[in-house]
Amino acid sequence: MDSTTKEKQIPKYINPYFGGVLLGILILLTFYITGRGLGASGAIKSAVVTTVDKVAPKHTESHTFYSKFISSEHSPMSNWLVFESIGVLVGGLLSGALFGRIKKLRVEHSPKITKKTRLIAAAIGGILFGFGSQLGRGCSSGAALSGTASSSFGGLLVMLFLFGTGYIMAYFLRKLWI
Amino acid sequence: MGPLIPLGQIASGWDFIIALLIGIAFGFILEASGFSSSRNITGSFYGYNFVVLRVFFTAVIVSMIGLEYFDYMGWIDLNLIYILPTYLSPMIVGAVIMGVGFILGGFCPGTSYTAIAIGKLDAIVFTIGLFIGIFIFSEVFPLIEGFYYSDNLGNITIGEMLGISNRLFTFIMVVIAIVAFYLTWLIEKKVRKTITPYKFE
Secondary structure, eight states, rough: OOOHHHHHHSOOOOOOHHHHHHHHHHHHHHHHHHHSOOHHHHHHHHHHOOOOOOOOOHHHHOOOTTGOOSSSOOOOOOOOHHHHHHHHHHHHHHHHHTTTOSSSOOOOOOSSHHHHHHHHHHHHHHHHHHHHHHHHOOIIIIIIIIHHHHBBBBHHHHHHHHHHHHHHHHHHHHHHHO | OOOEEEEEEEGGGGGGHHHHHHHHHHHHHHHHTTTTOOHHTTHHHHHSSOHHHHHHHHHHHHHHHHHHHHHHSSSBBBBGGGHHHHHHHHHHHHHHHHHHHHHHHSSSSSHHHHHHHTTTTHHHHHHHHHHHHHHHOOOOOOOHHHHOOOOOEEEEEHHHHHHHHSHHHHHHHHHHHHHHHHHHHHHHHHHEEEEEOOOOO
């Protein structure tokens, strides 16, 4: 493969170690300012609680999970993680625009599978990830990354078992990717 | 002296603006590092691209060293830092379920947001899946509440659990990371010879 075709196939990403240093500094700064780390799944939880509360307020009021996140003073959407996650979307837009990666709606998948297979796998993956993130007290951002950064044993546990399971399952699901 | 917000050194009205700015930086770094592509992310599991491991491990050791350094300099009170509590079995089960979801979906929640930003339909579907998954969890919560709160070890740190200081563990993490960087570099070189180069979309 000559260098011109290679350039076409590999988009210009920043050096991963440089990206890691930036992310590490951001986590440090976040702890210094807020006393907590980053997160991502929490915003979706707020959206779920808000939706269910709008549709069936009596249900959420008496429910042992929903009621934990509902107060009469403010909406579950007025939450730190919701604003942070909106920021993640904006930041992704900025970087995508800067590096020319924003394009029309598309599905990225291995040539060995169809678009439909990819979308079904993405949906099931999302459902499992969402469910698991609640038991795990956070996802890869909140528990594995920020948790381990702040020396939380639970954070380290989530990191090891999340990636460990990924490696075991990768063999069985290799057709999806390679 | 930090942390600033818990010590009341920033007026509370700034909370959400700070959250938005931190989020923007987070999203920018994730996208710029290549996390808006599911095939790029899963490369770590097949050996053709260890970008996730590199970014993730570097971020962990930089922030761990940074927190220890800030503590040493007296710039931060680590007692006021939120330590994620440990619920042993529920967290292991949750992480295993997330691991399966990760390899099926190709994203984690944060990375899927940045993929939506650049127009990936599979990321939108993944995020709708997250919503459904959390909804299902919430609905069945009363049935699994006992398990959810089981094995509570409290806000225990890695050092406390292993009987060493967190500073020593930070050092061990740095050594593990450097060894991992080297080994994965070797693996990647080998695998890239056999795997046909894949096209990013």
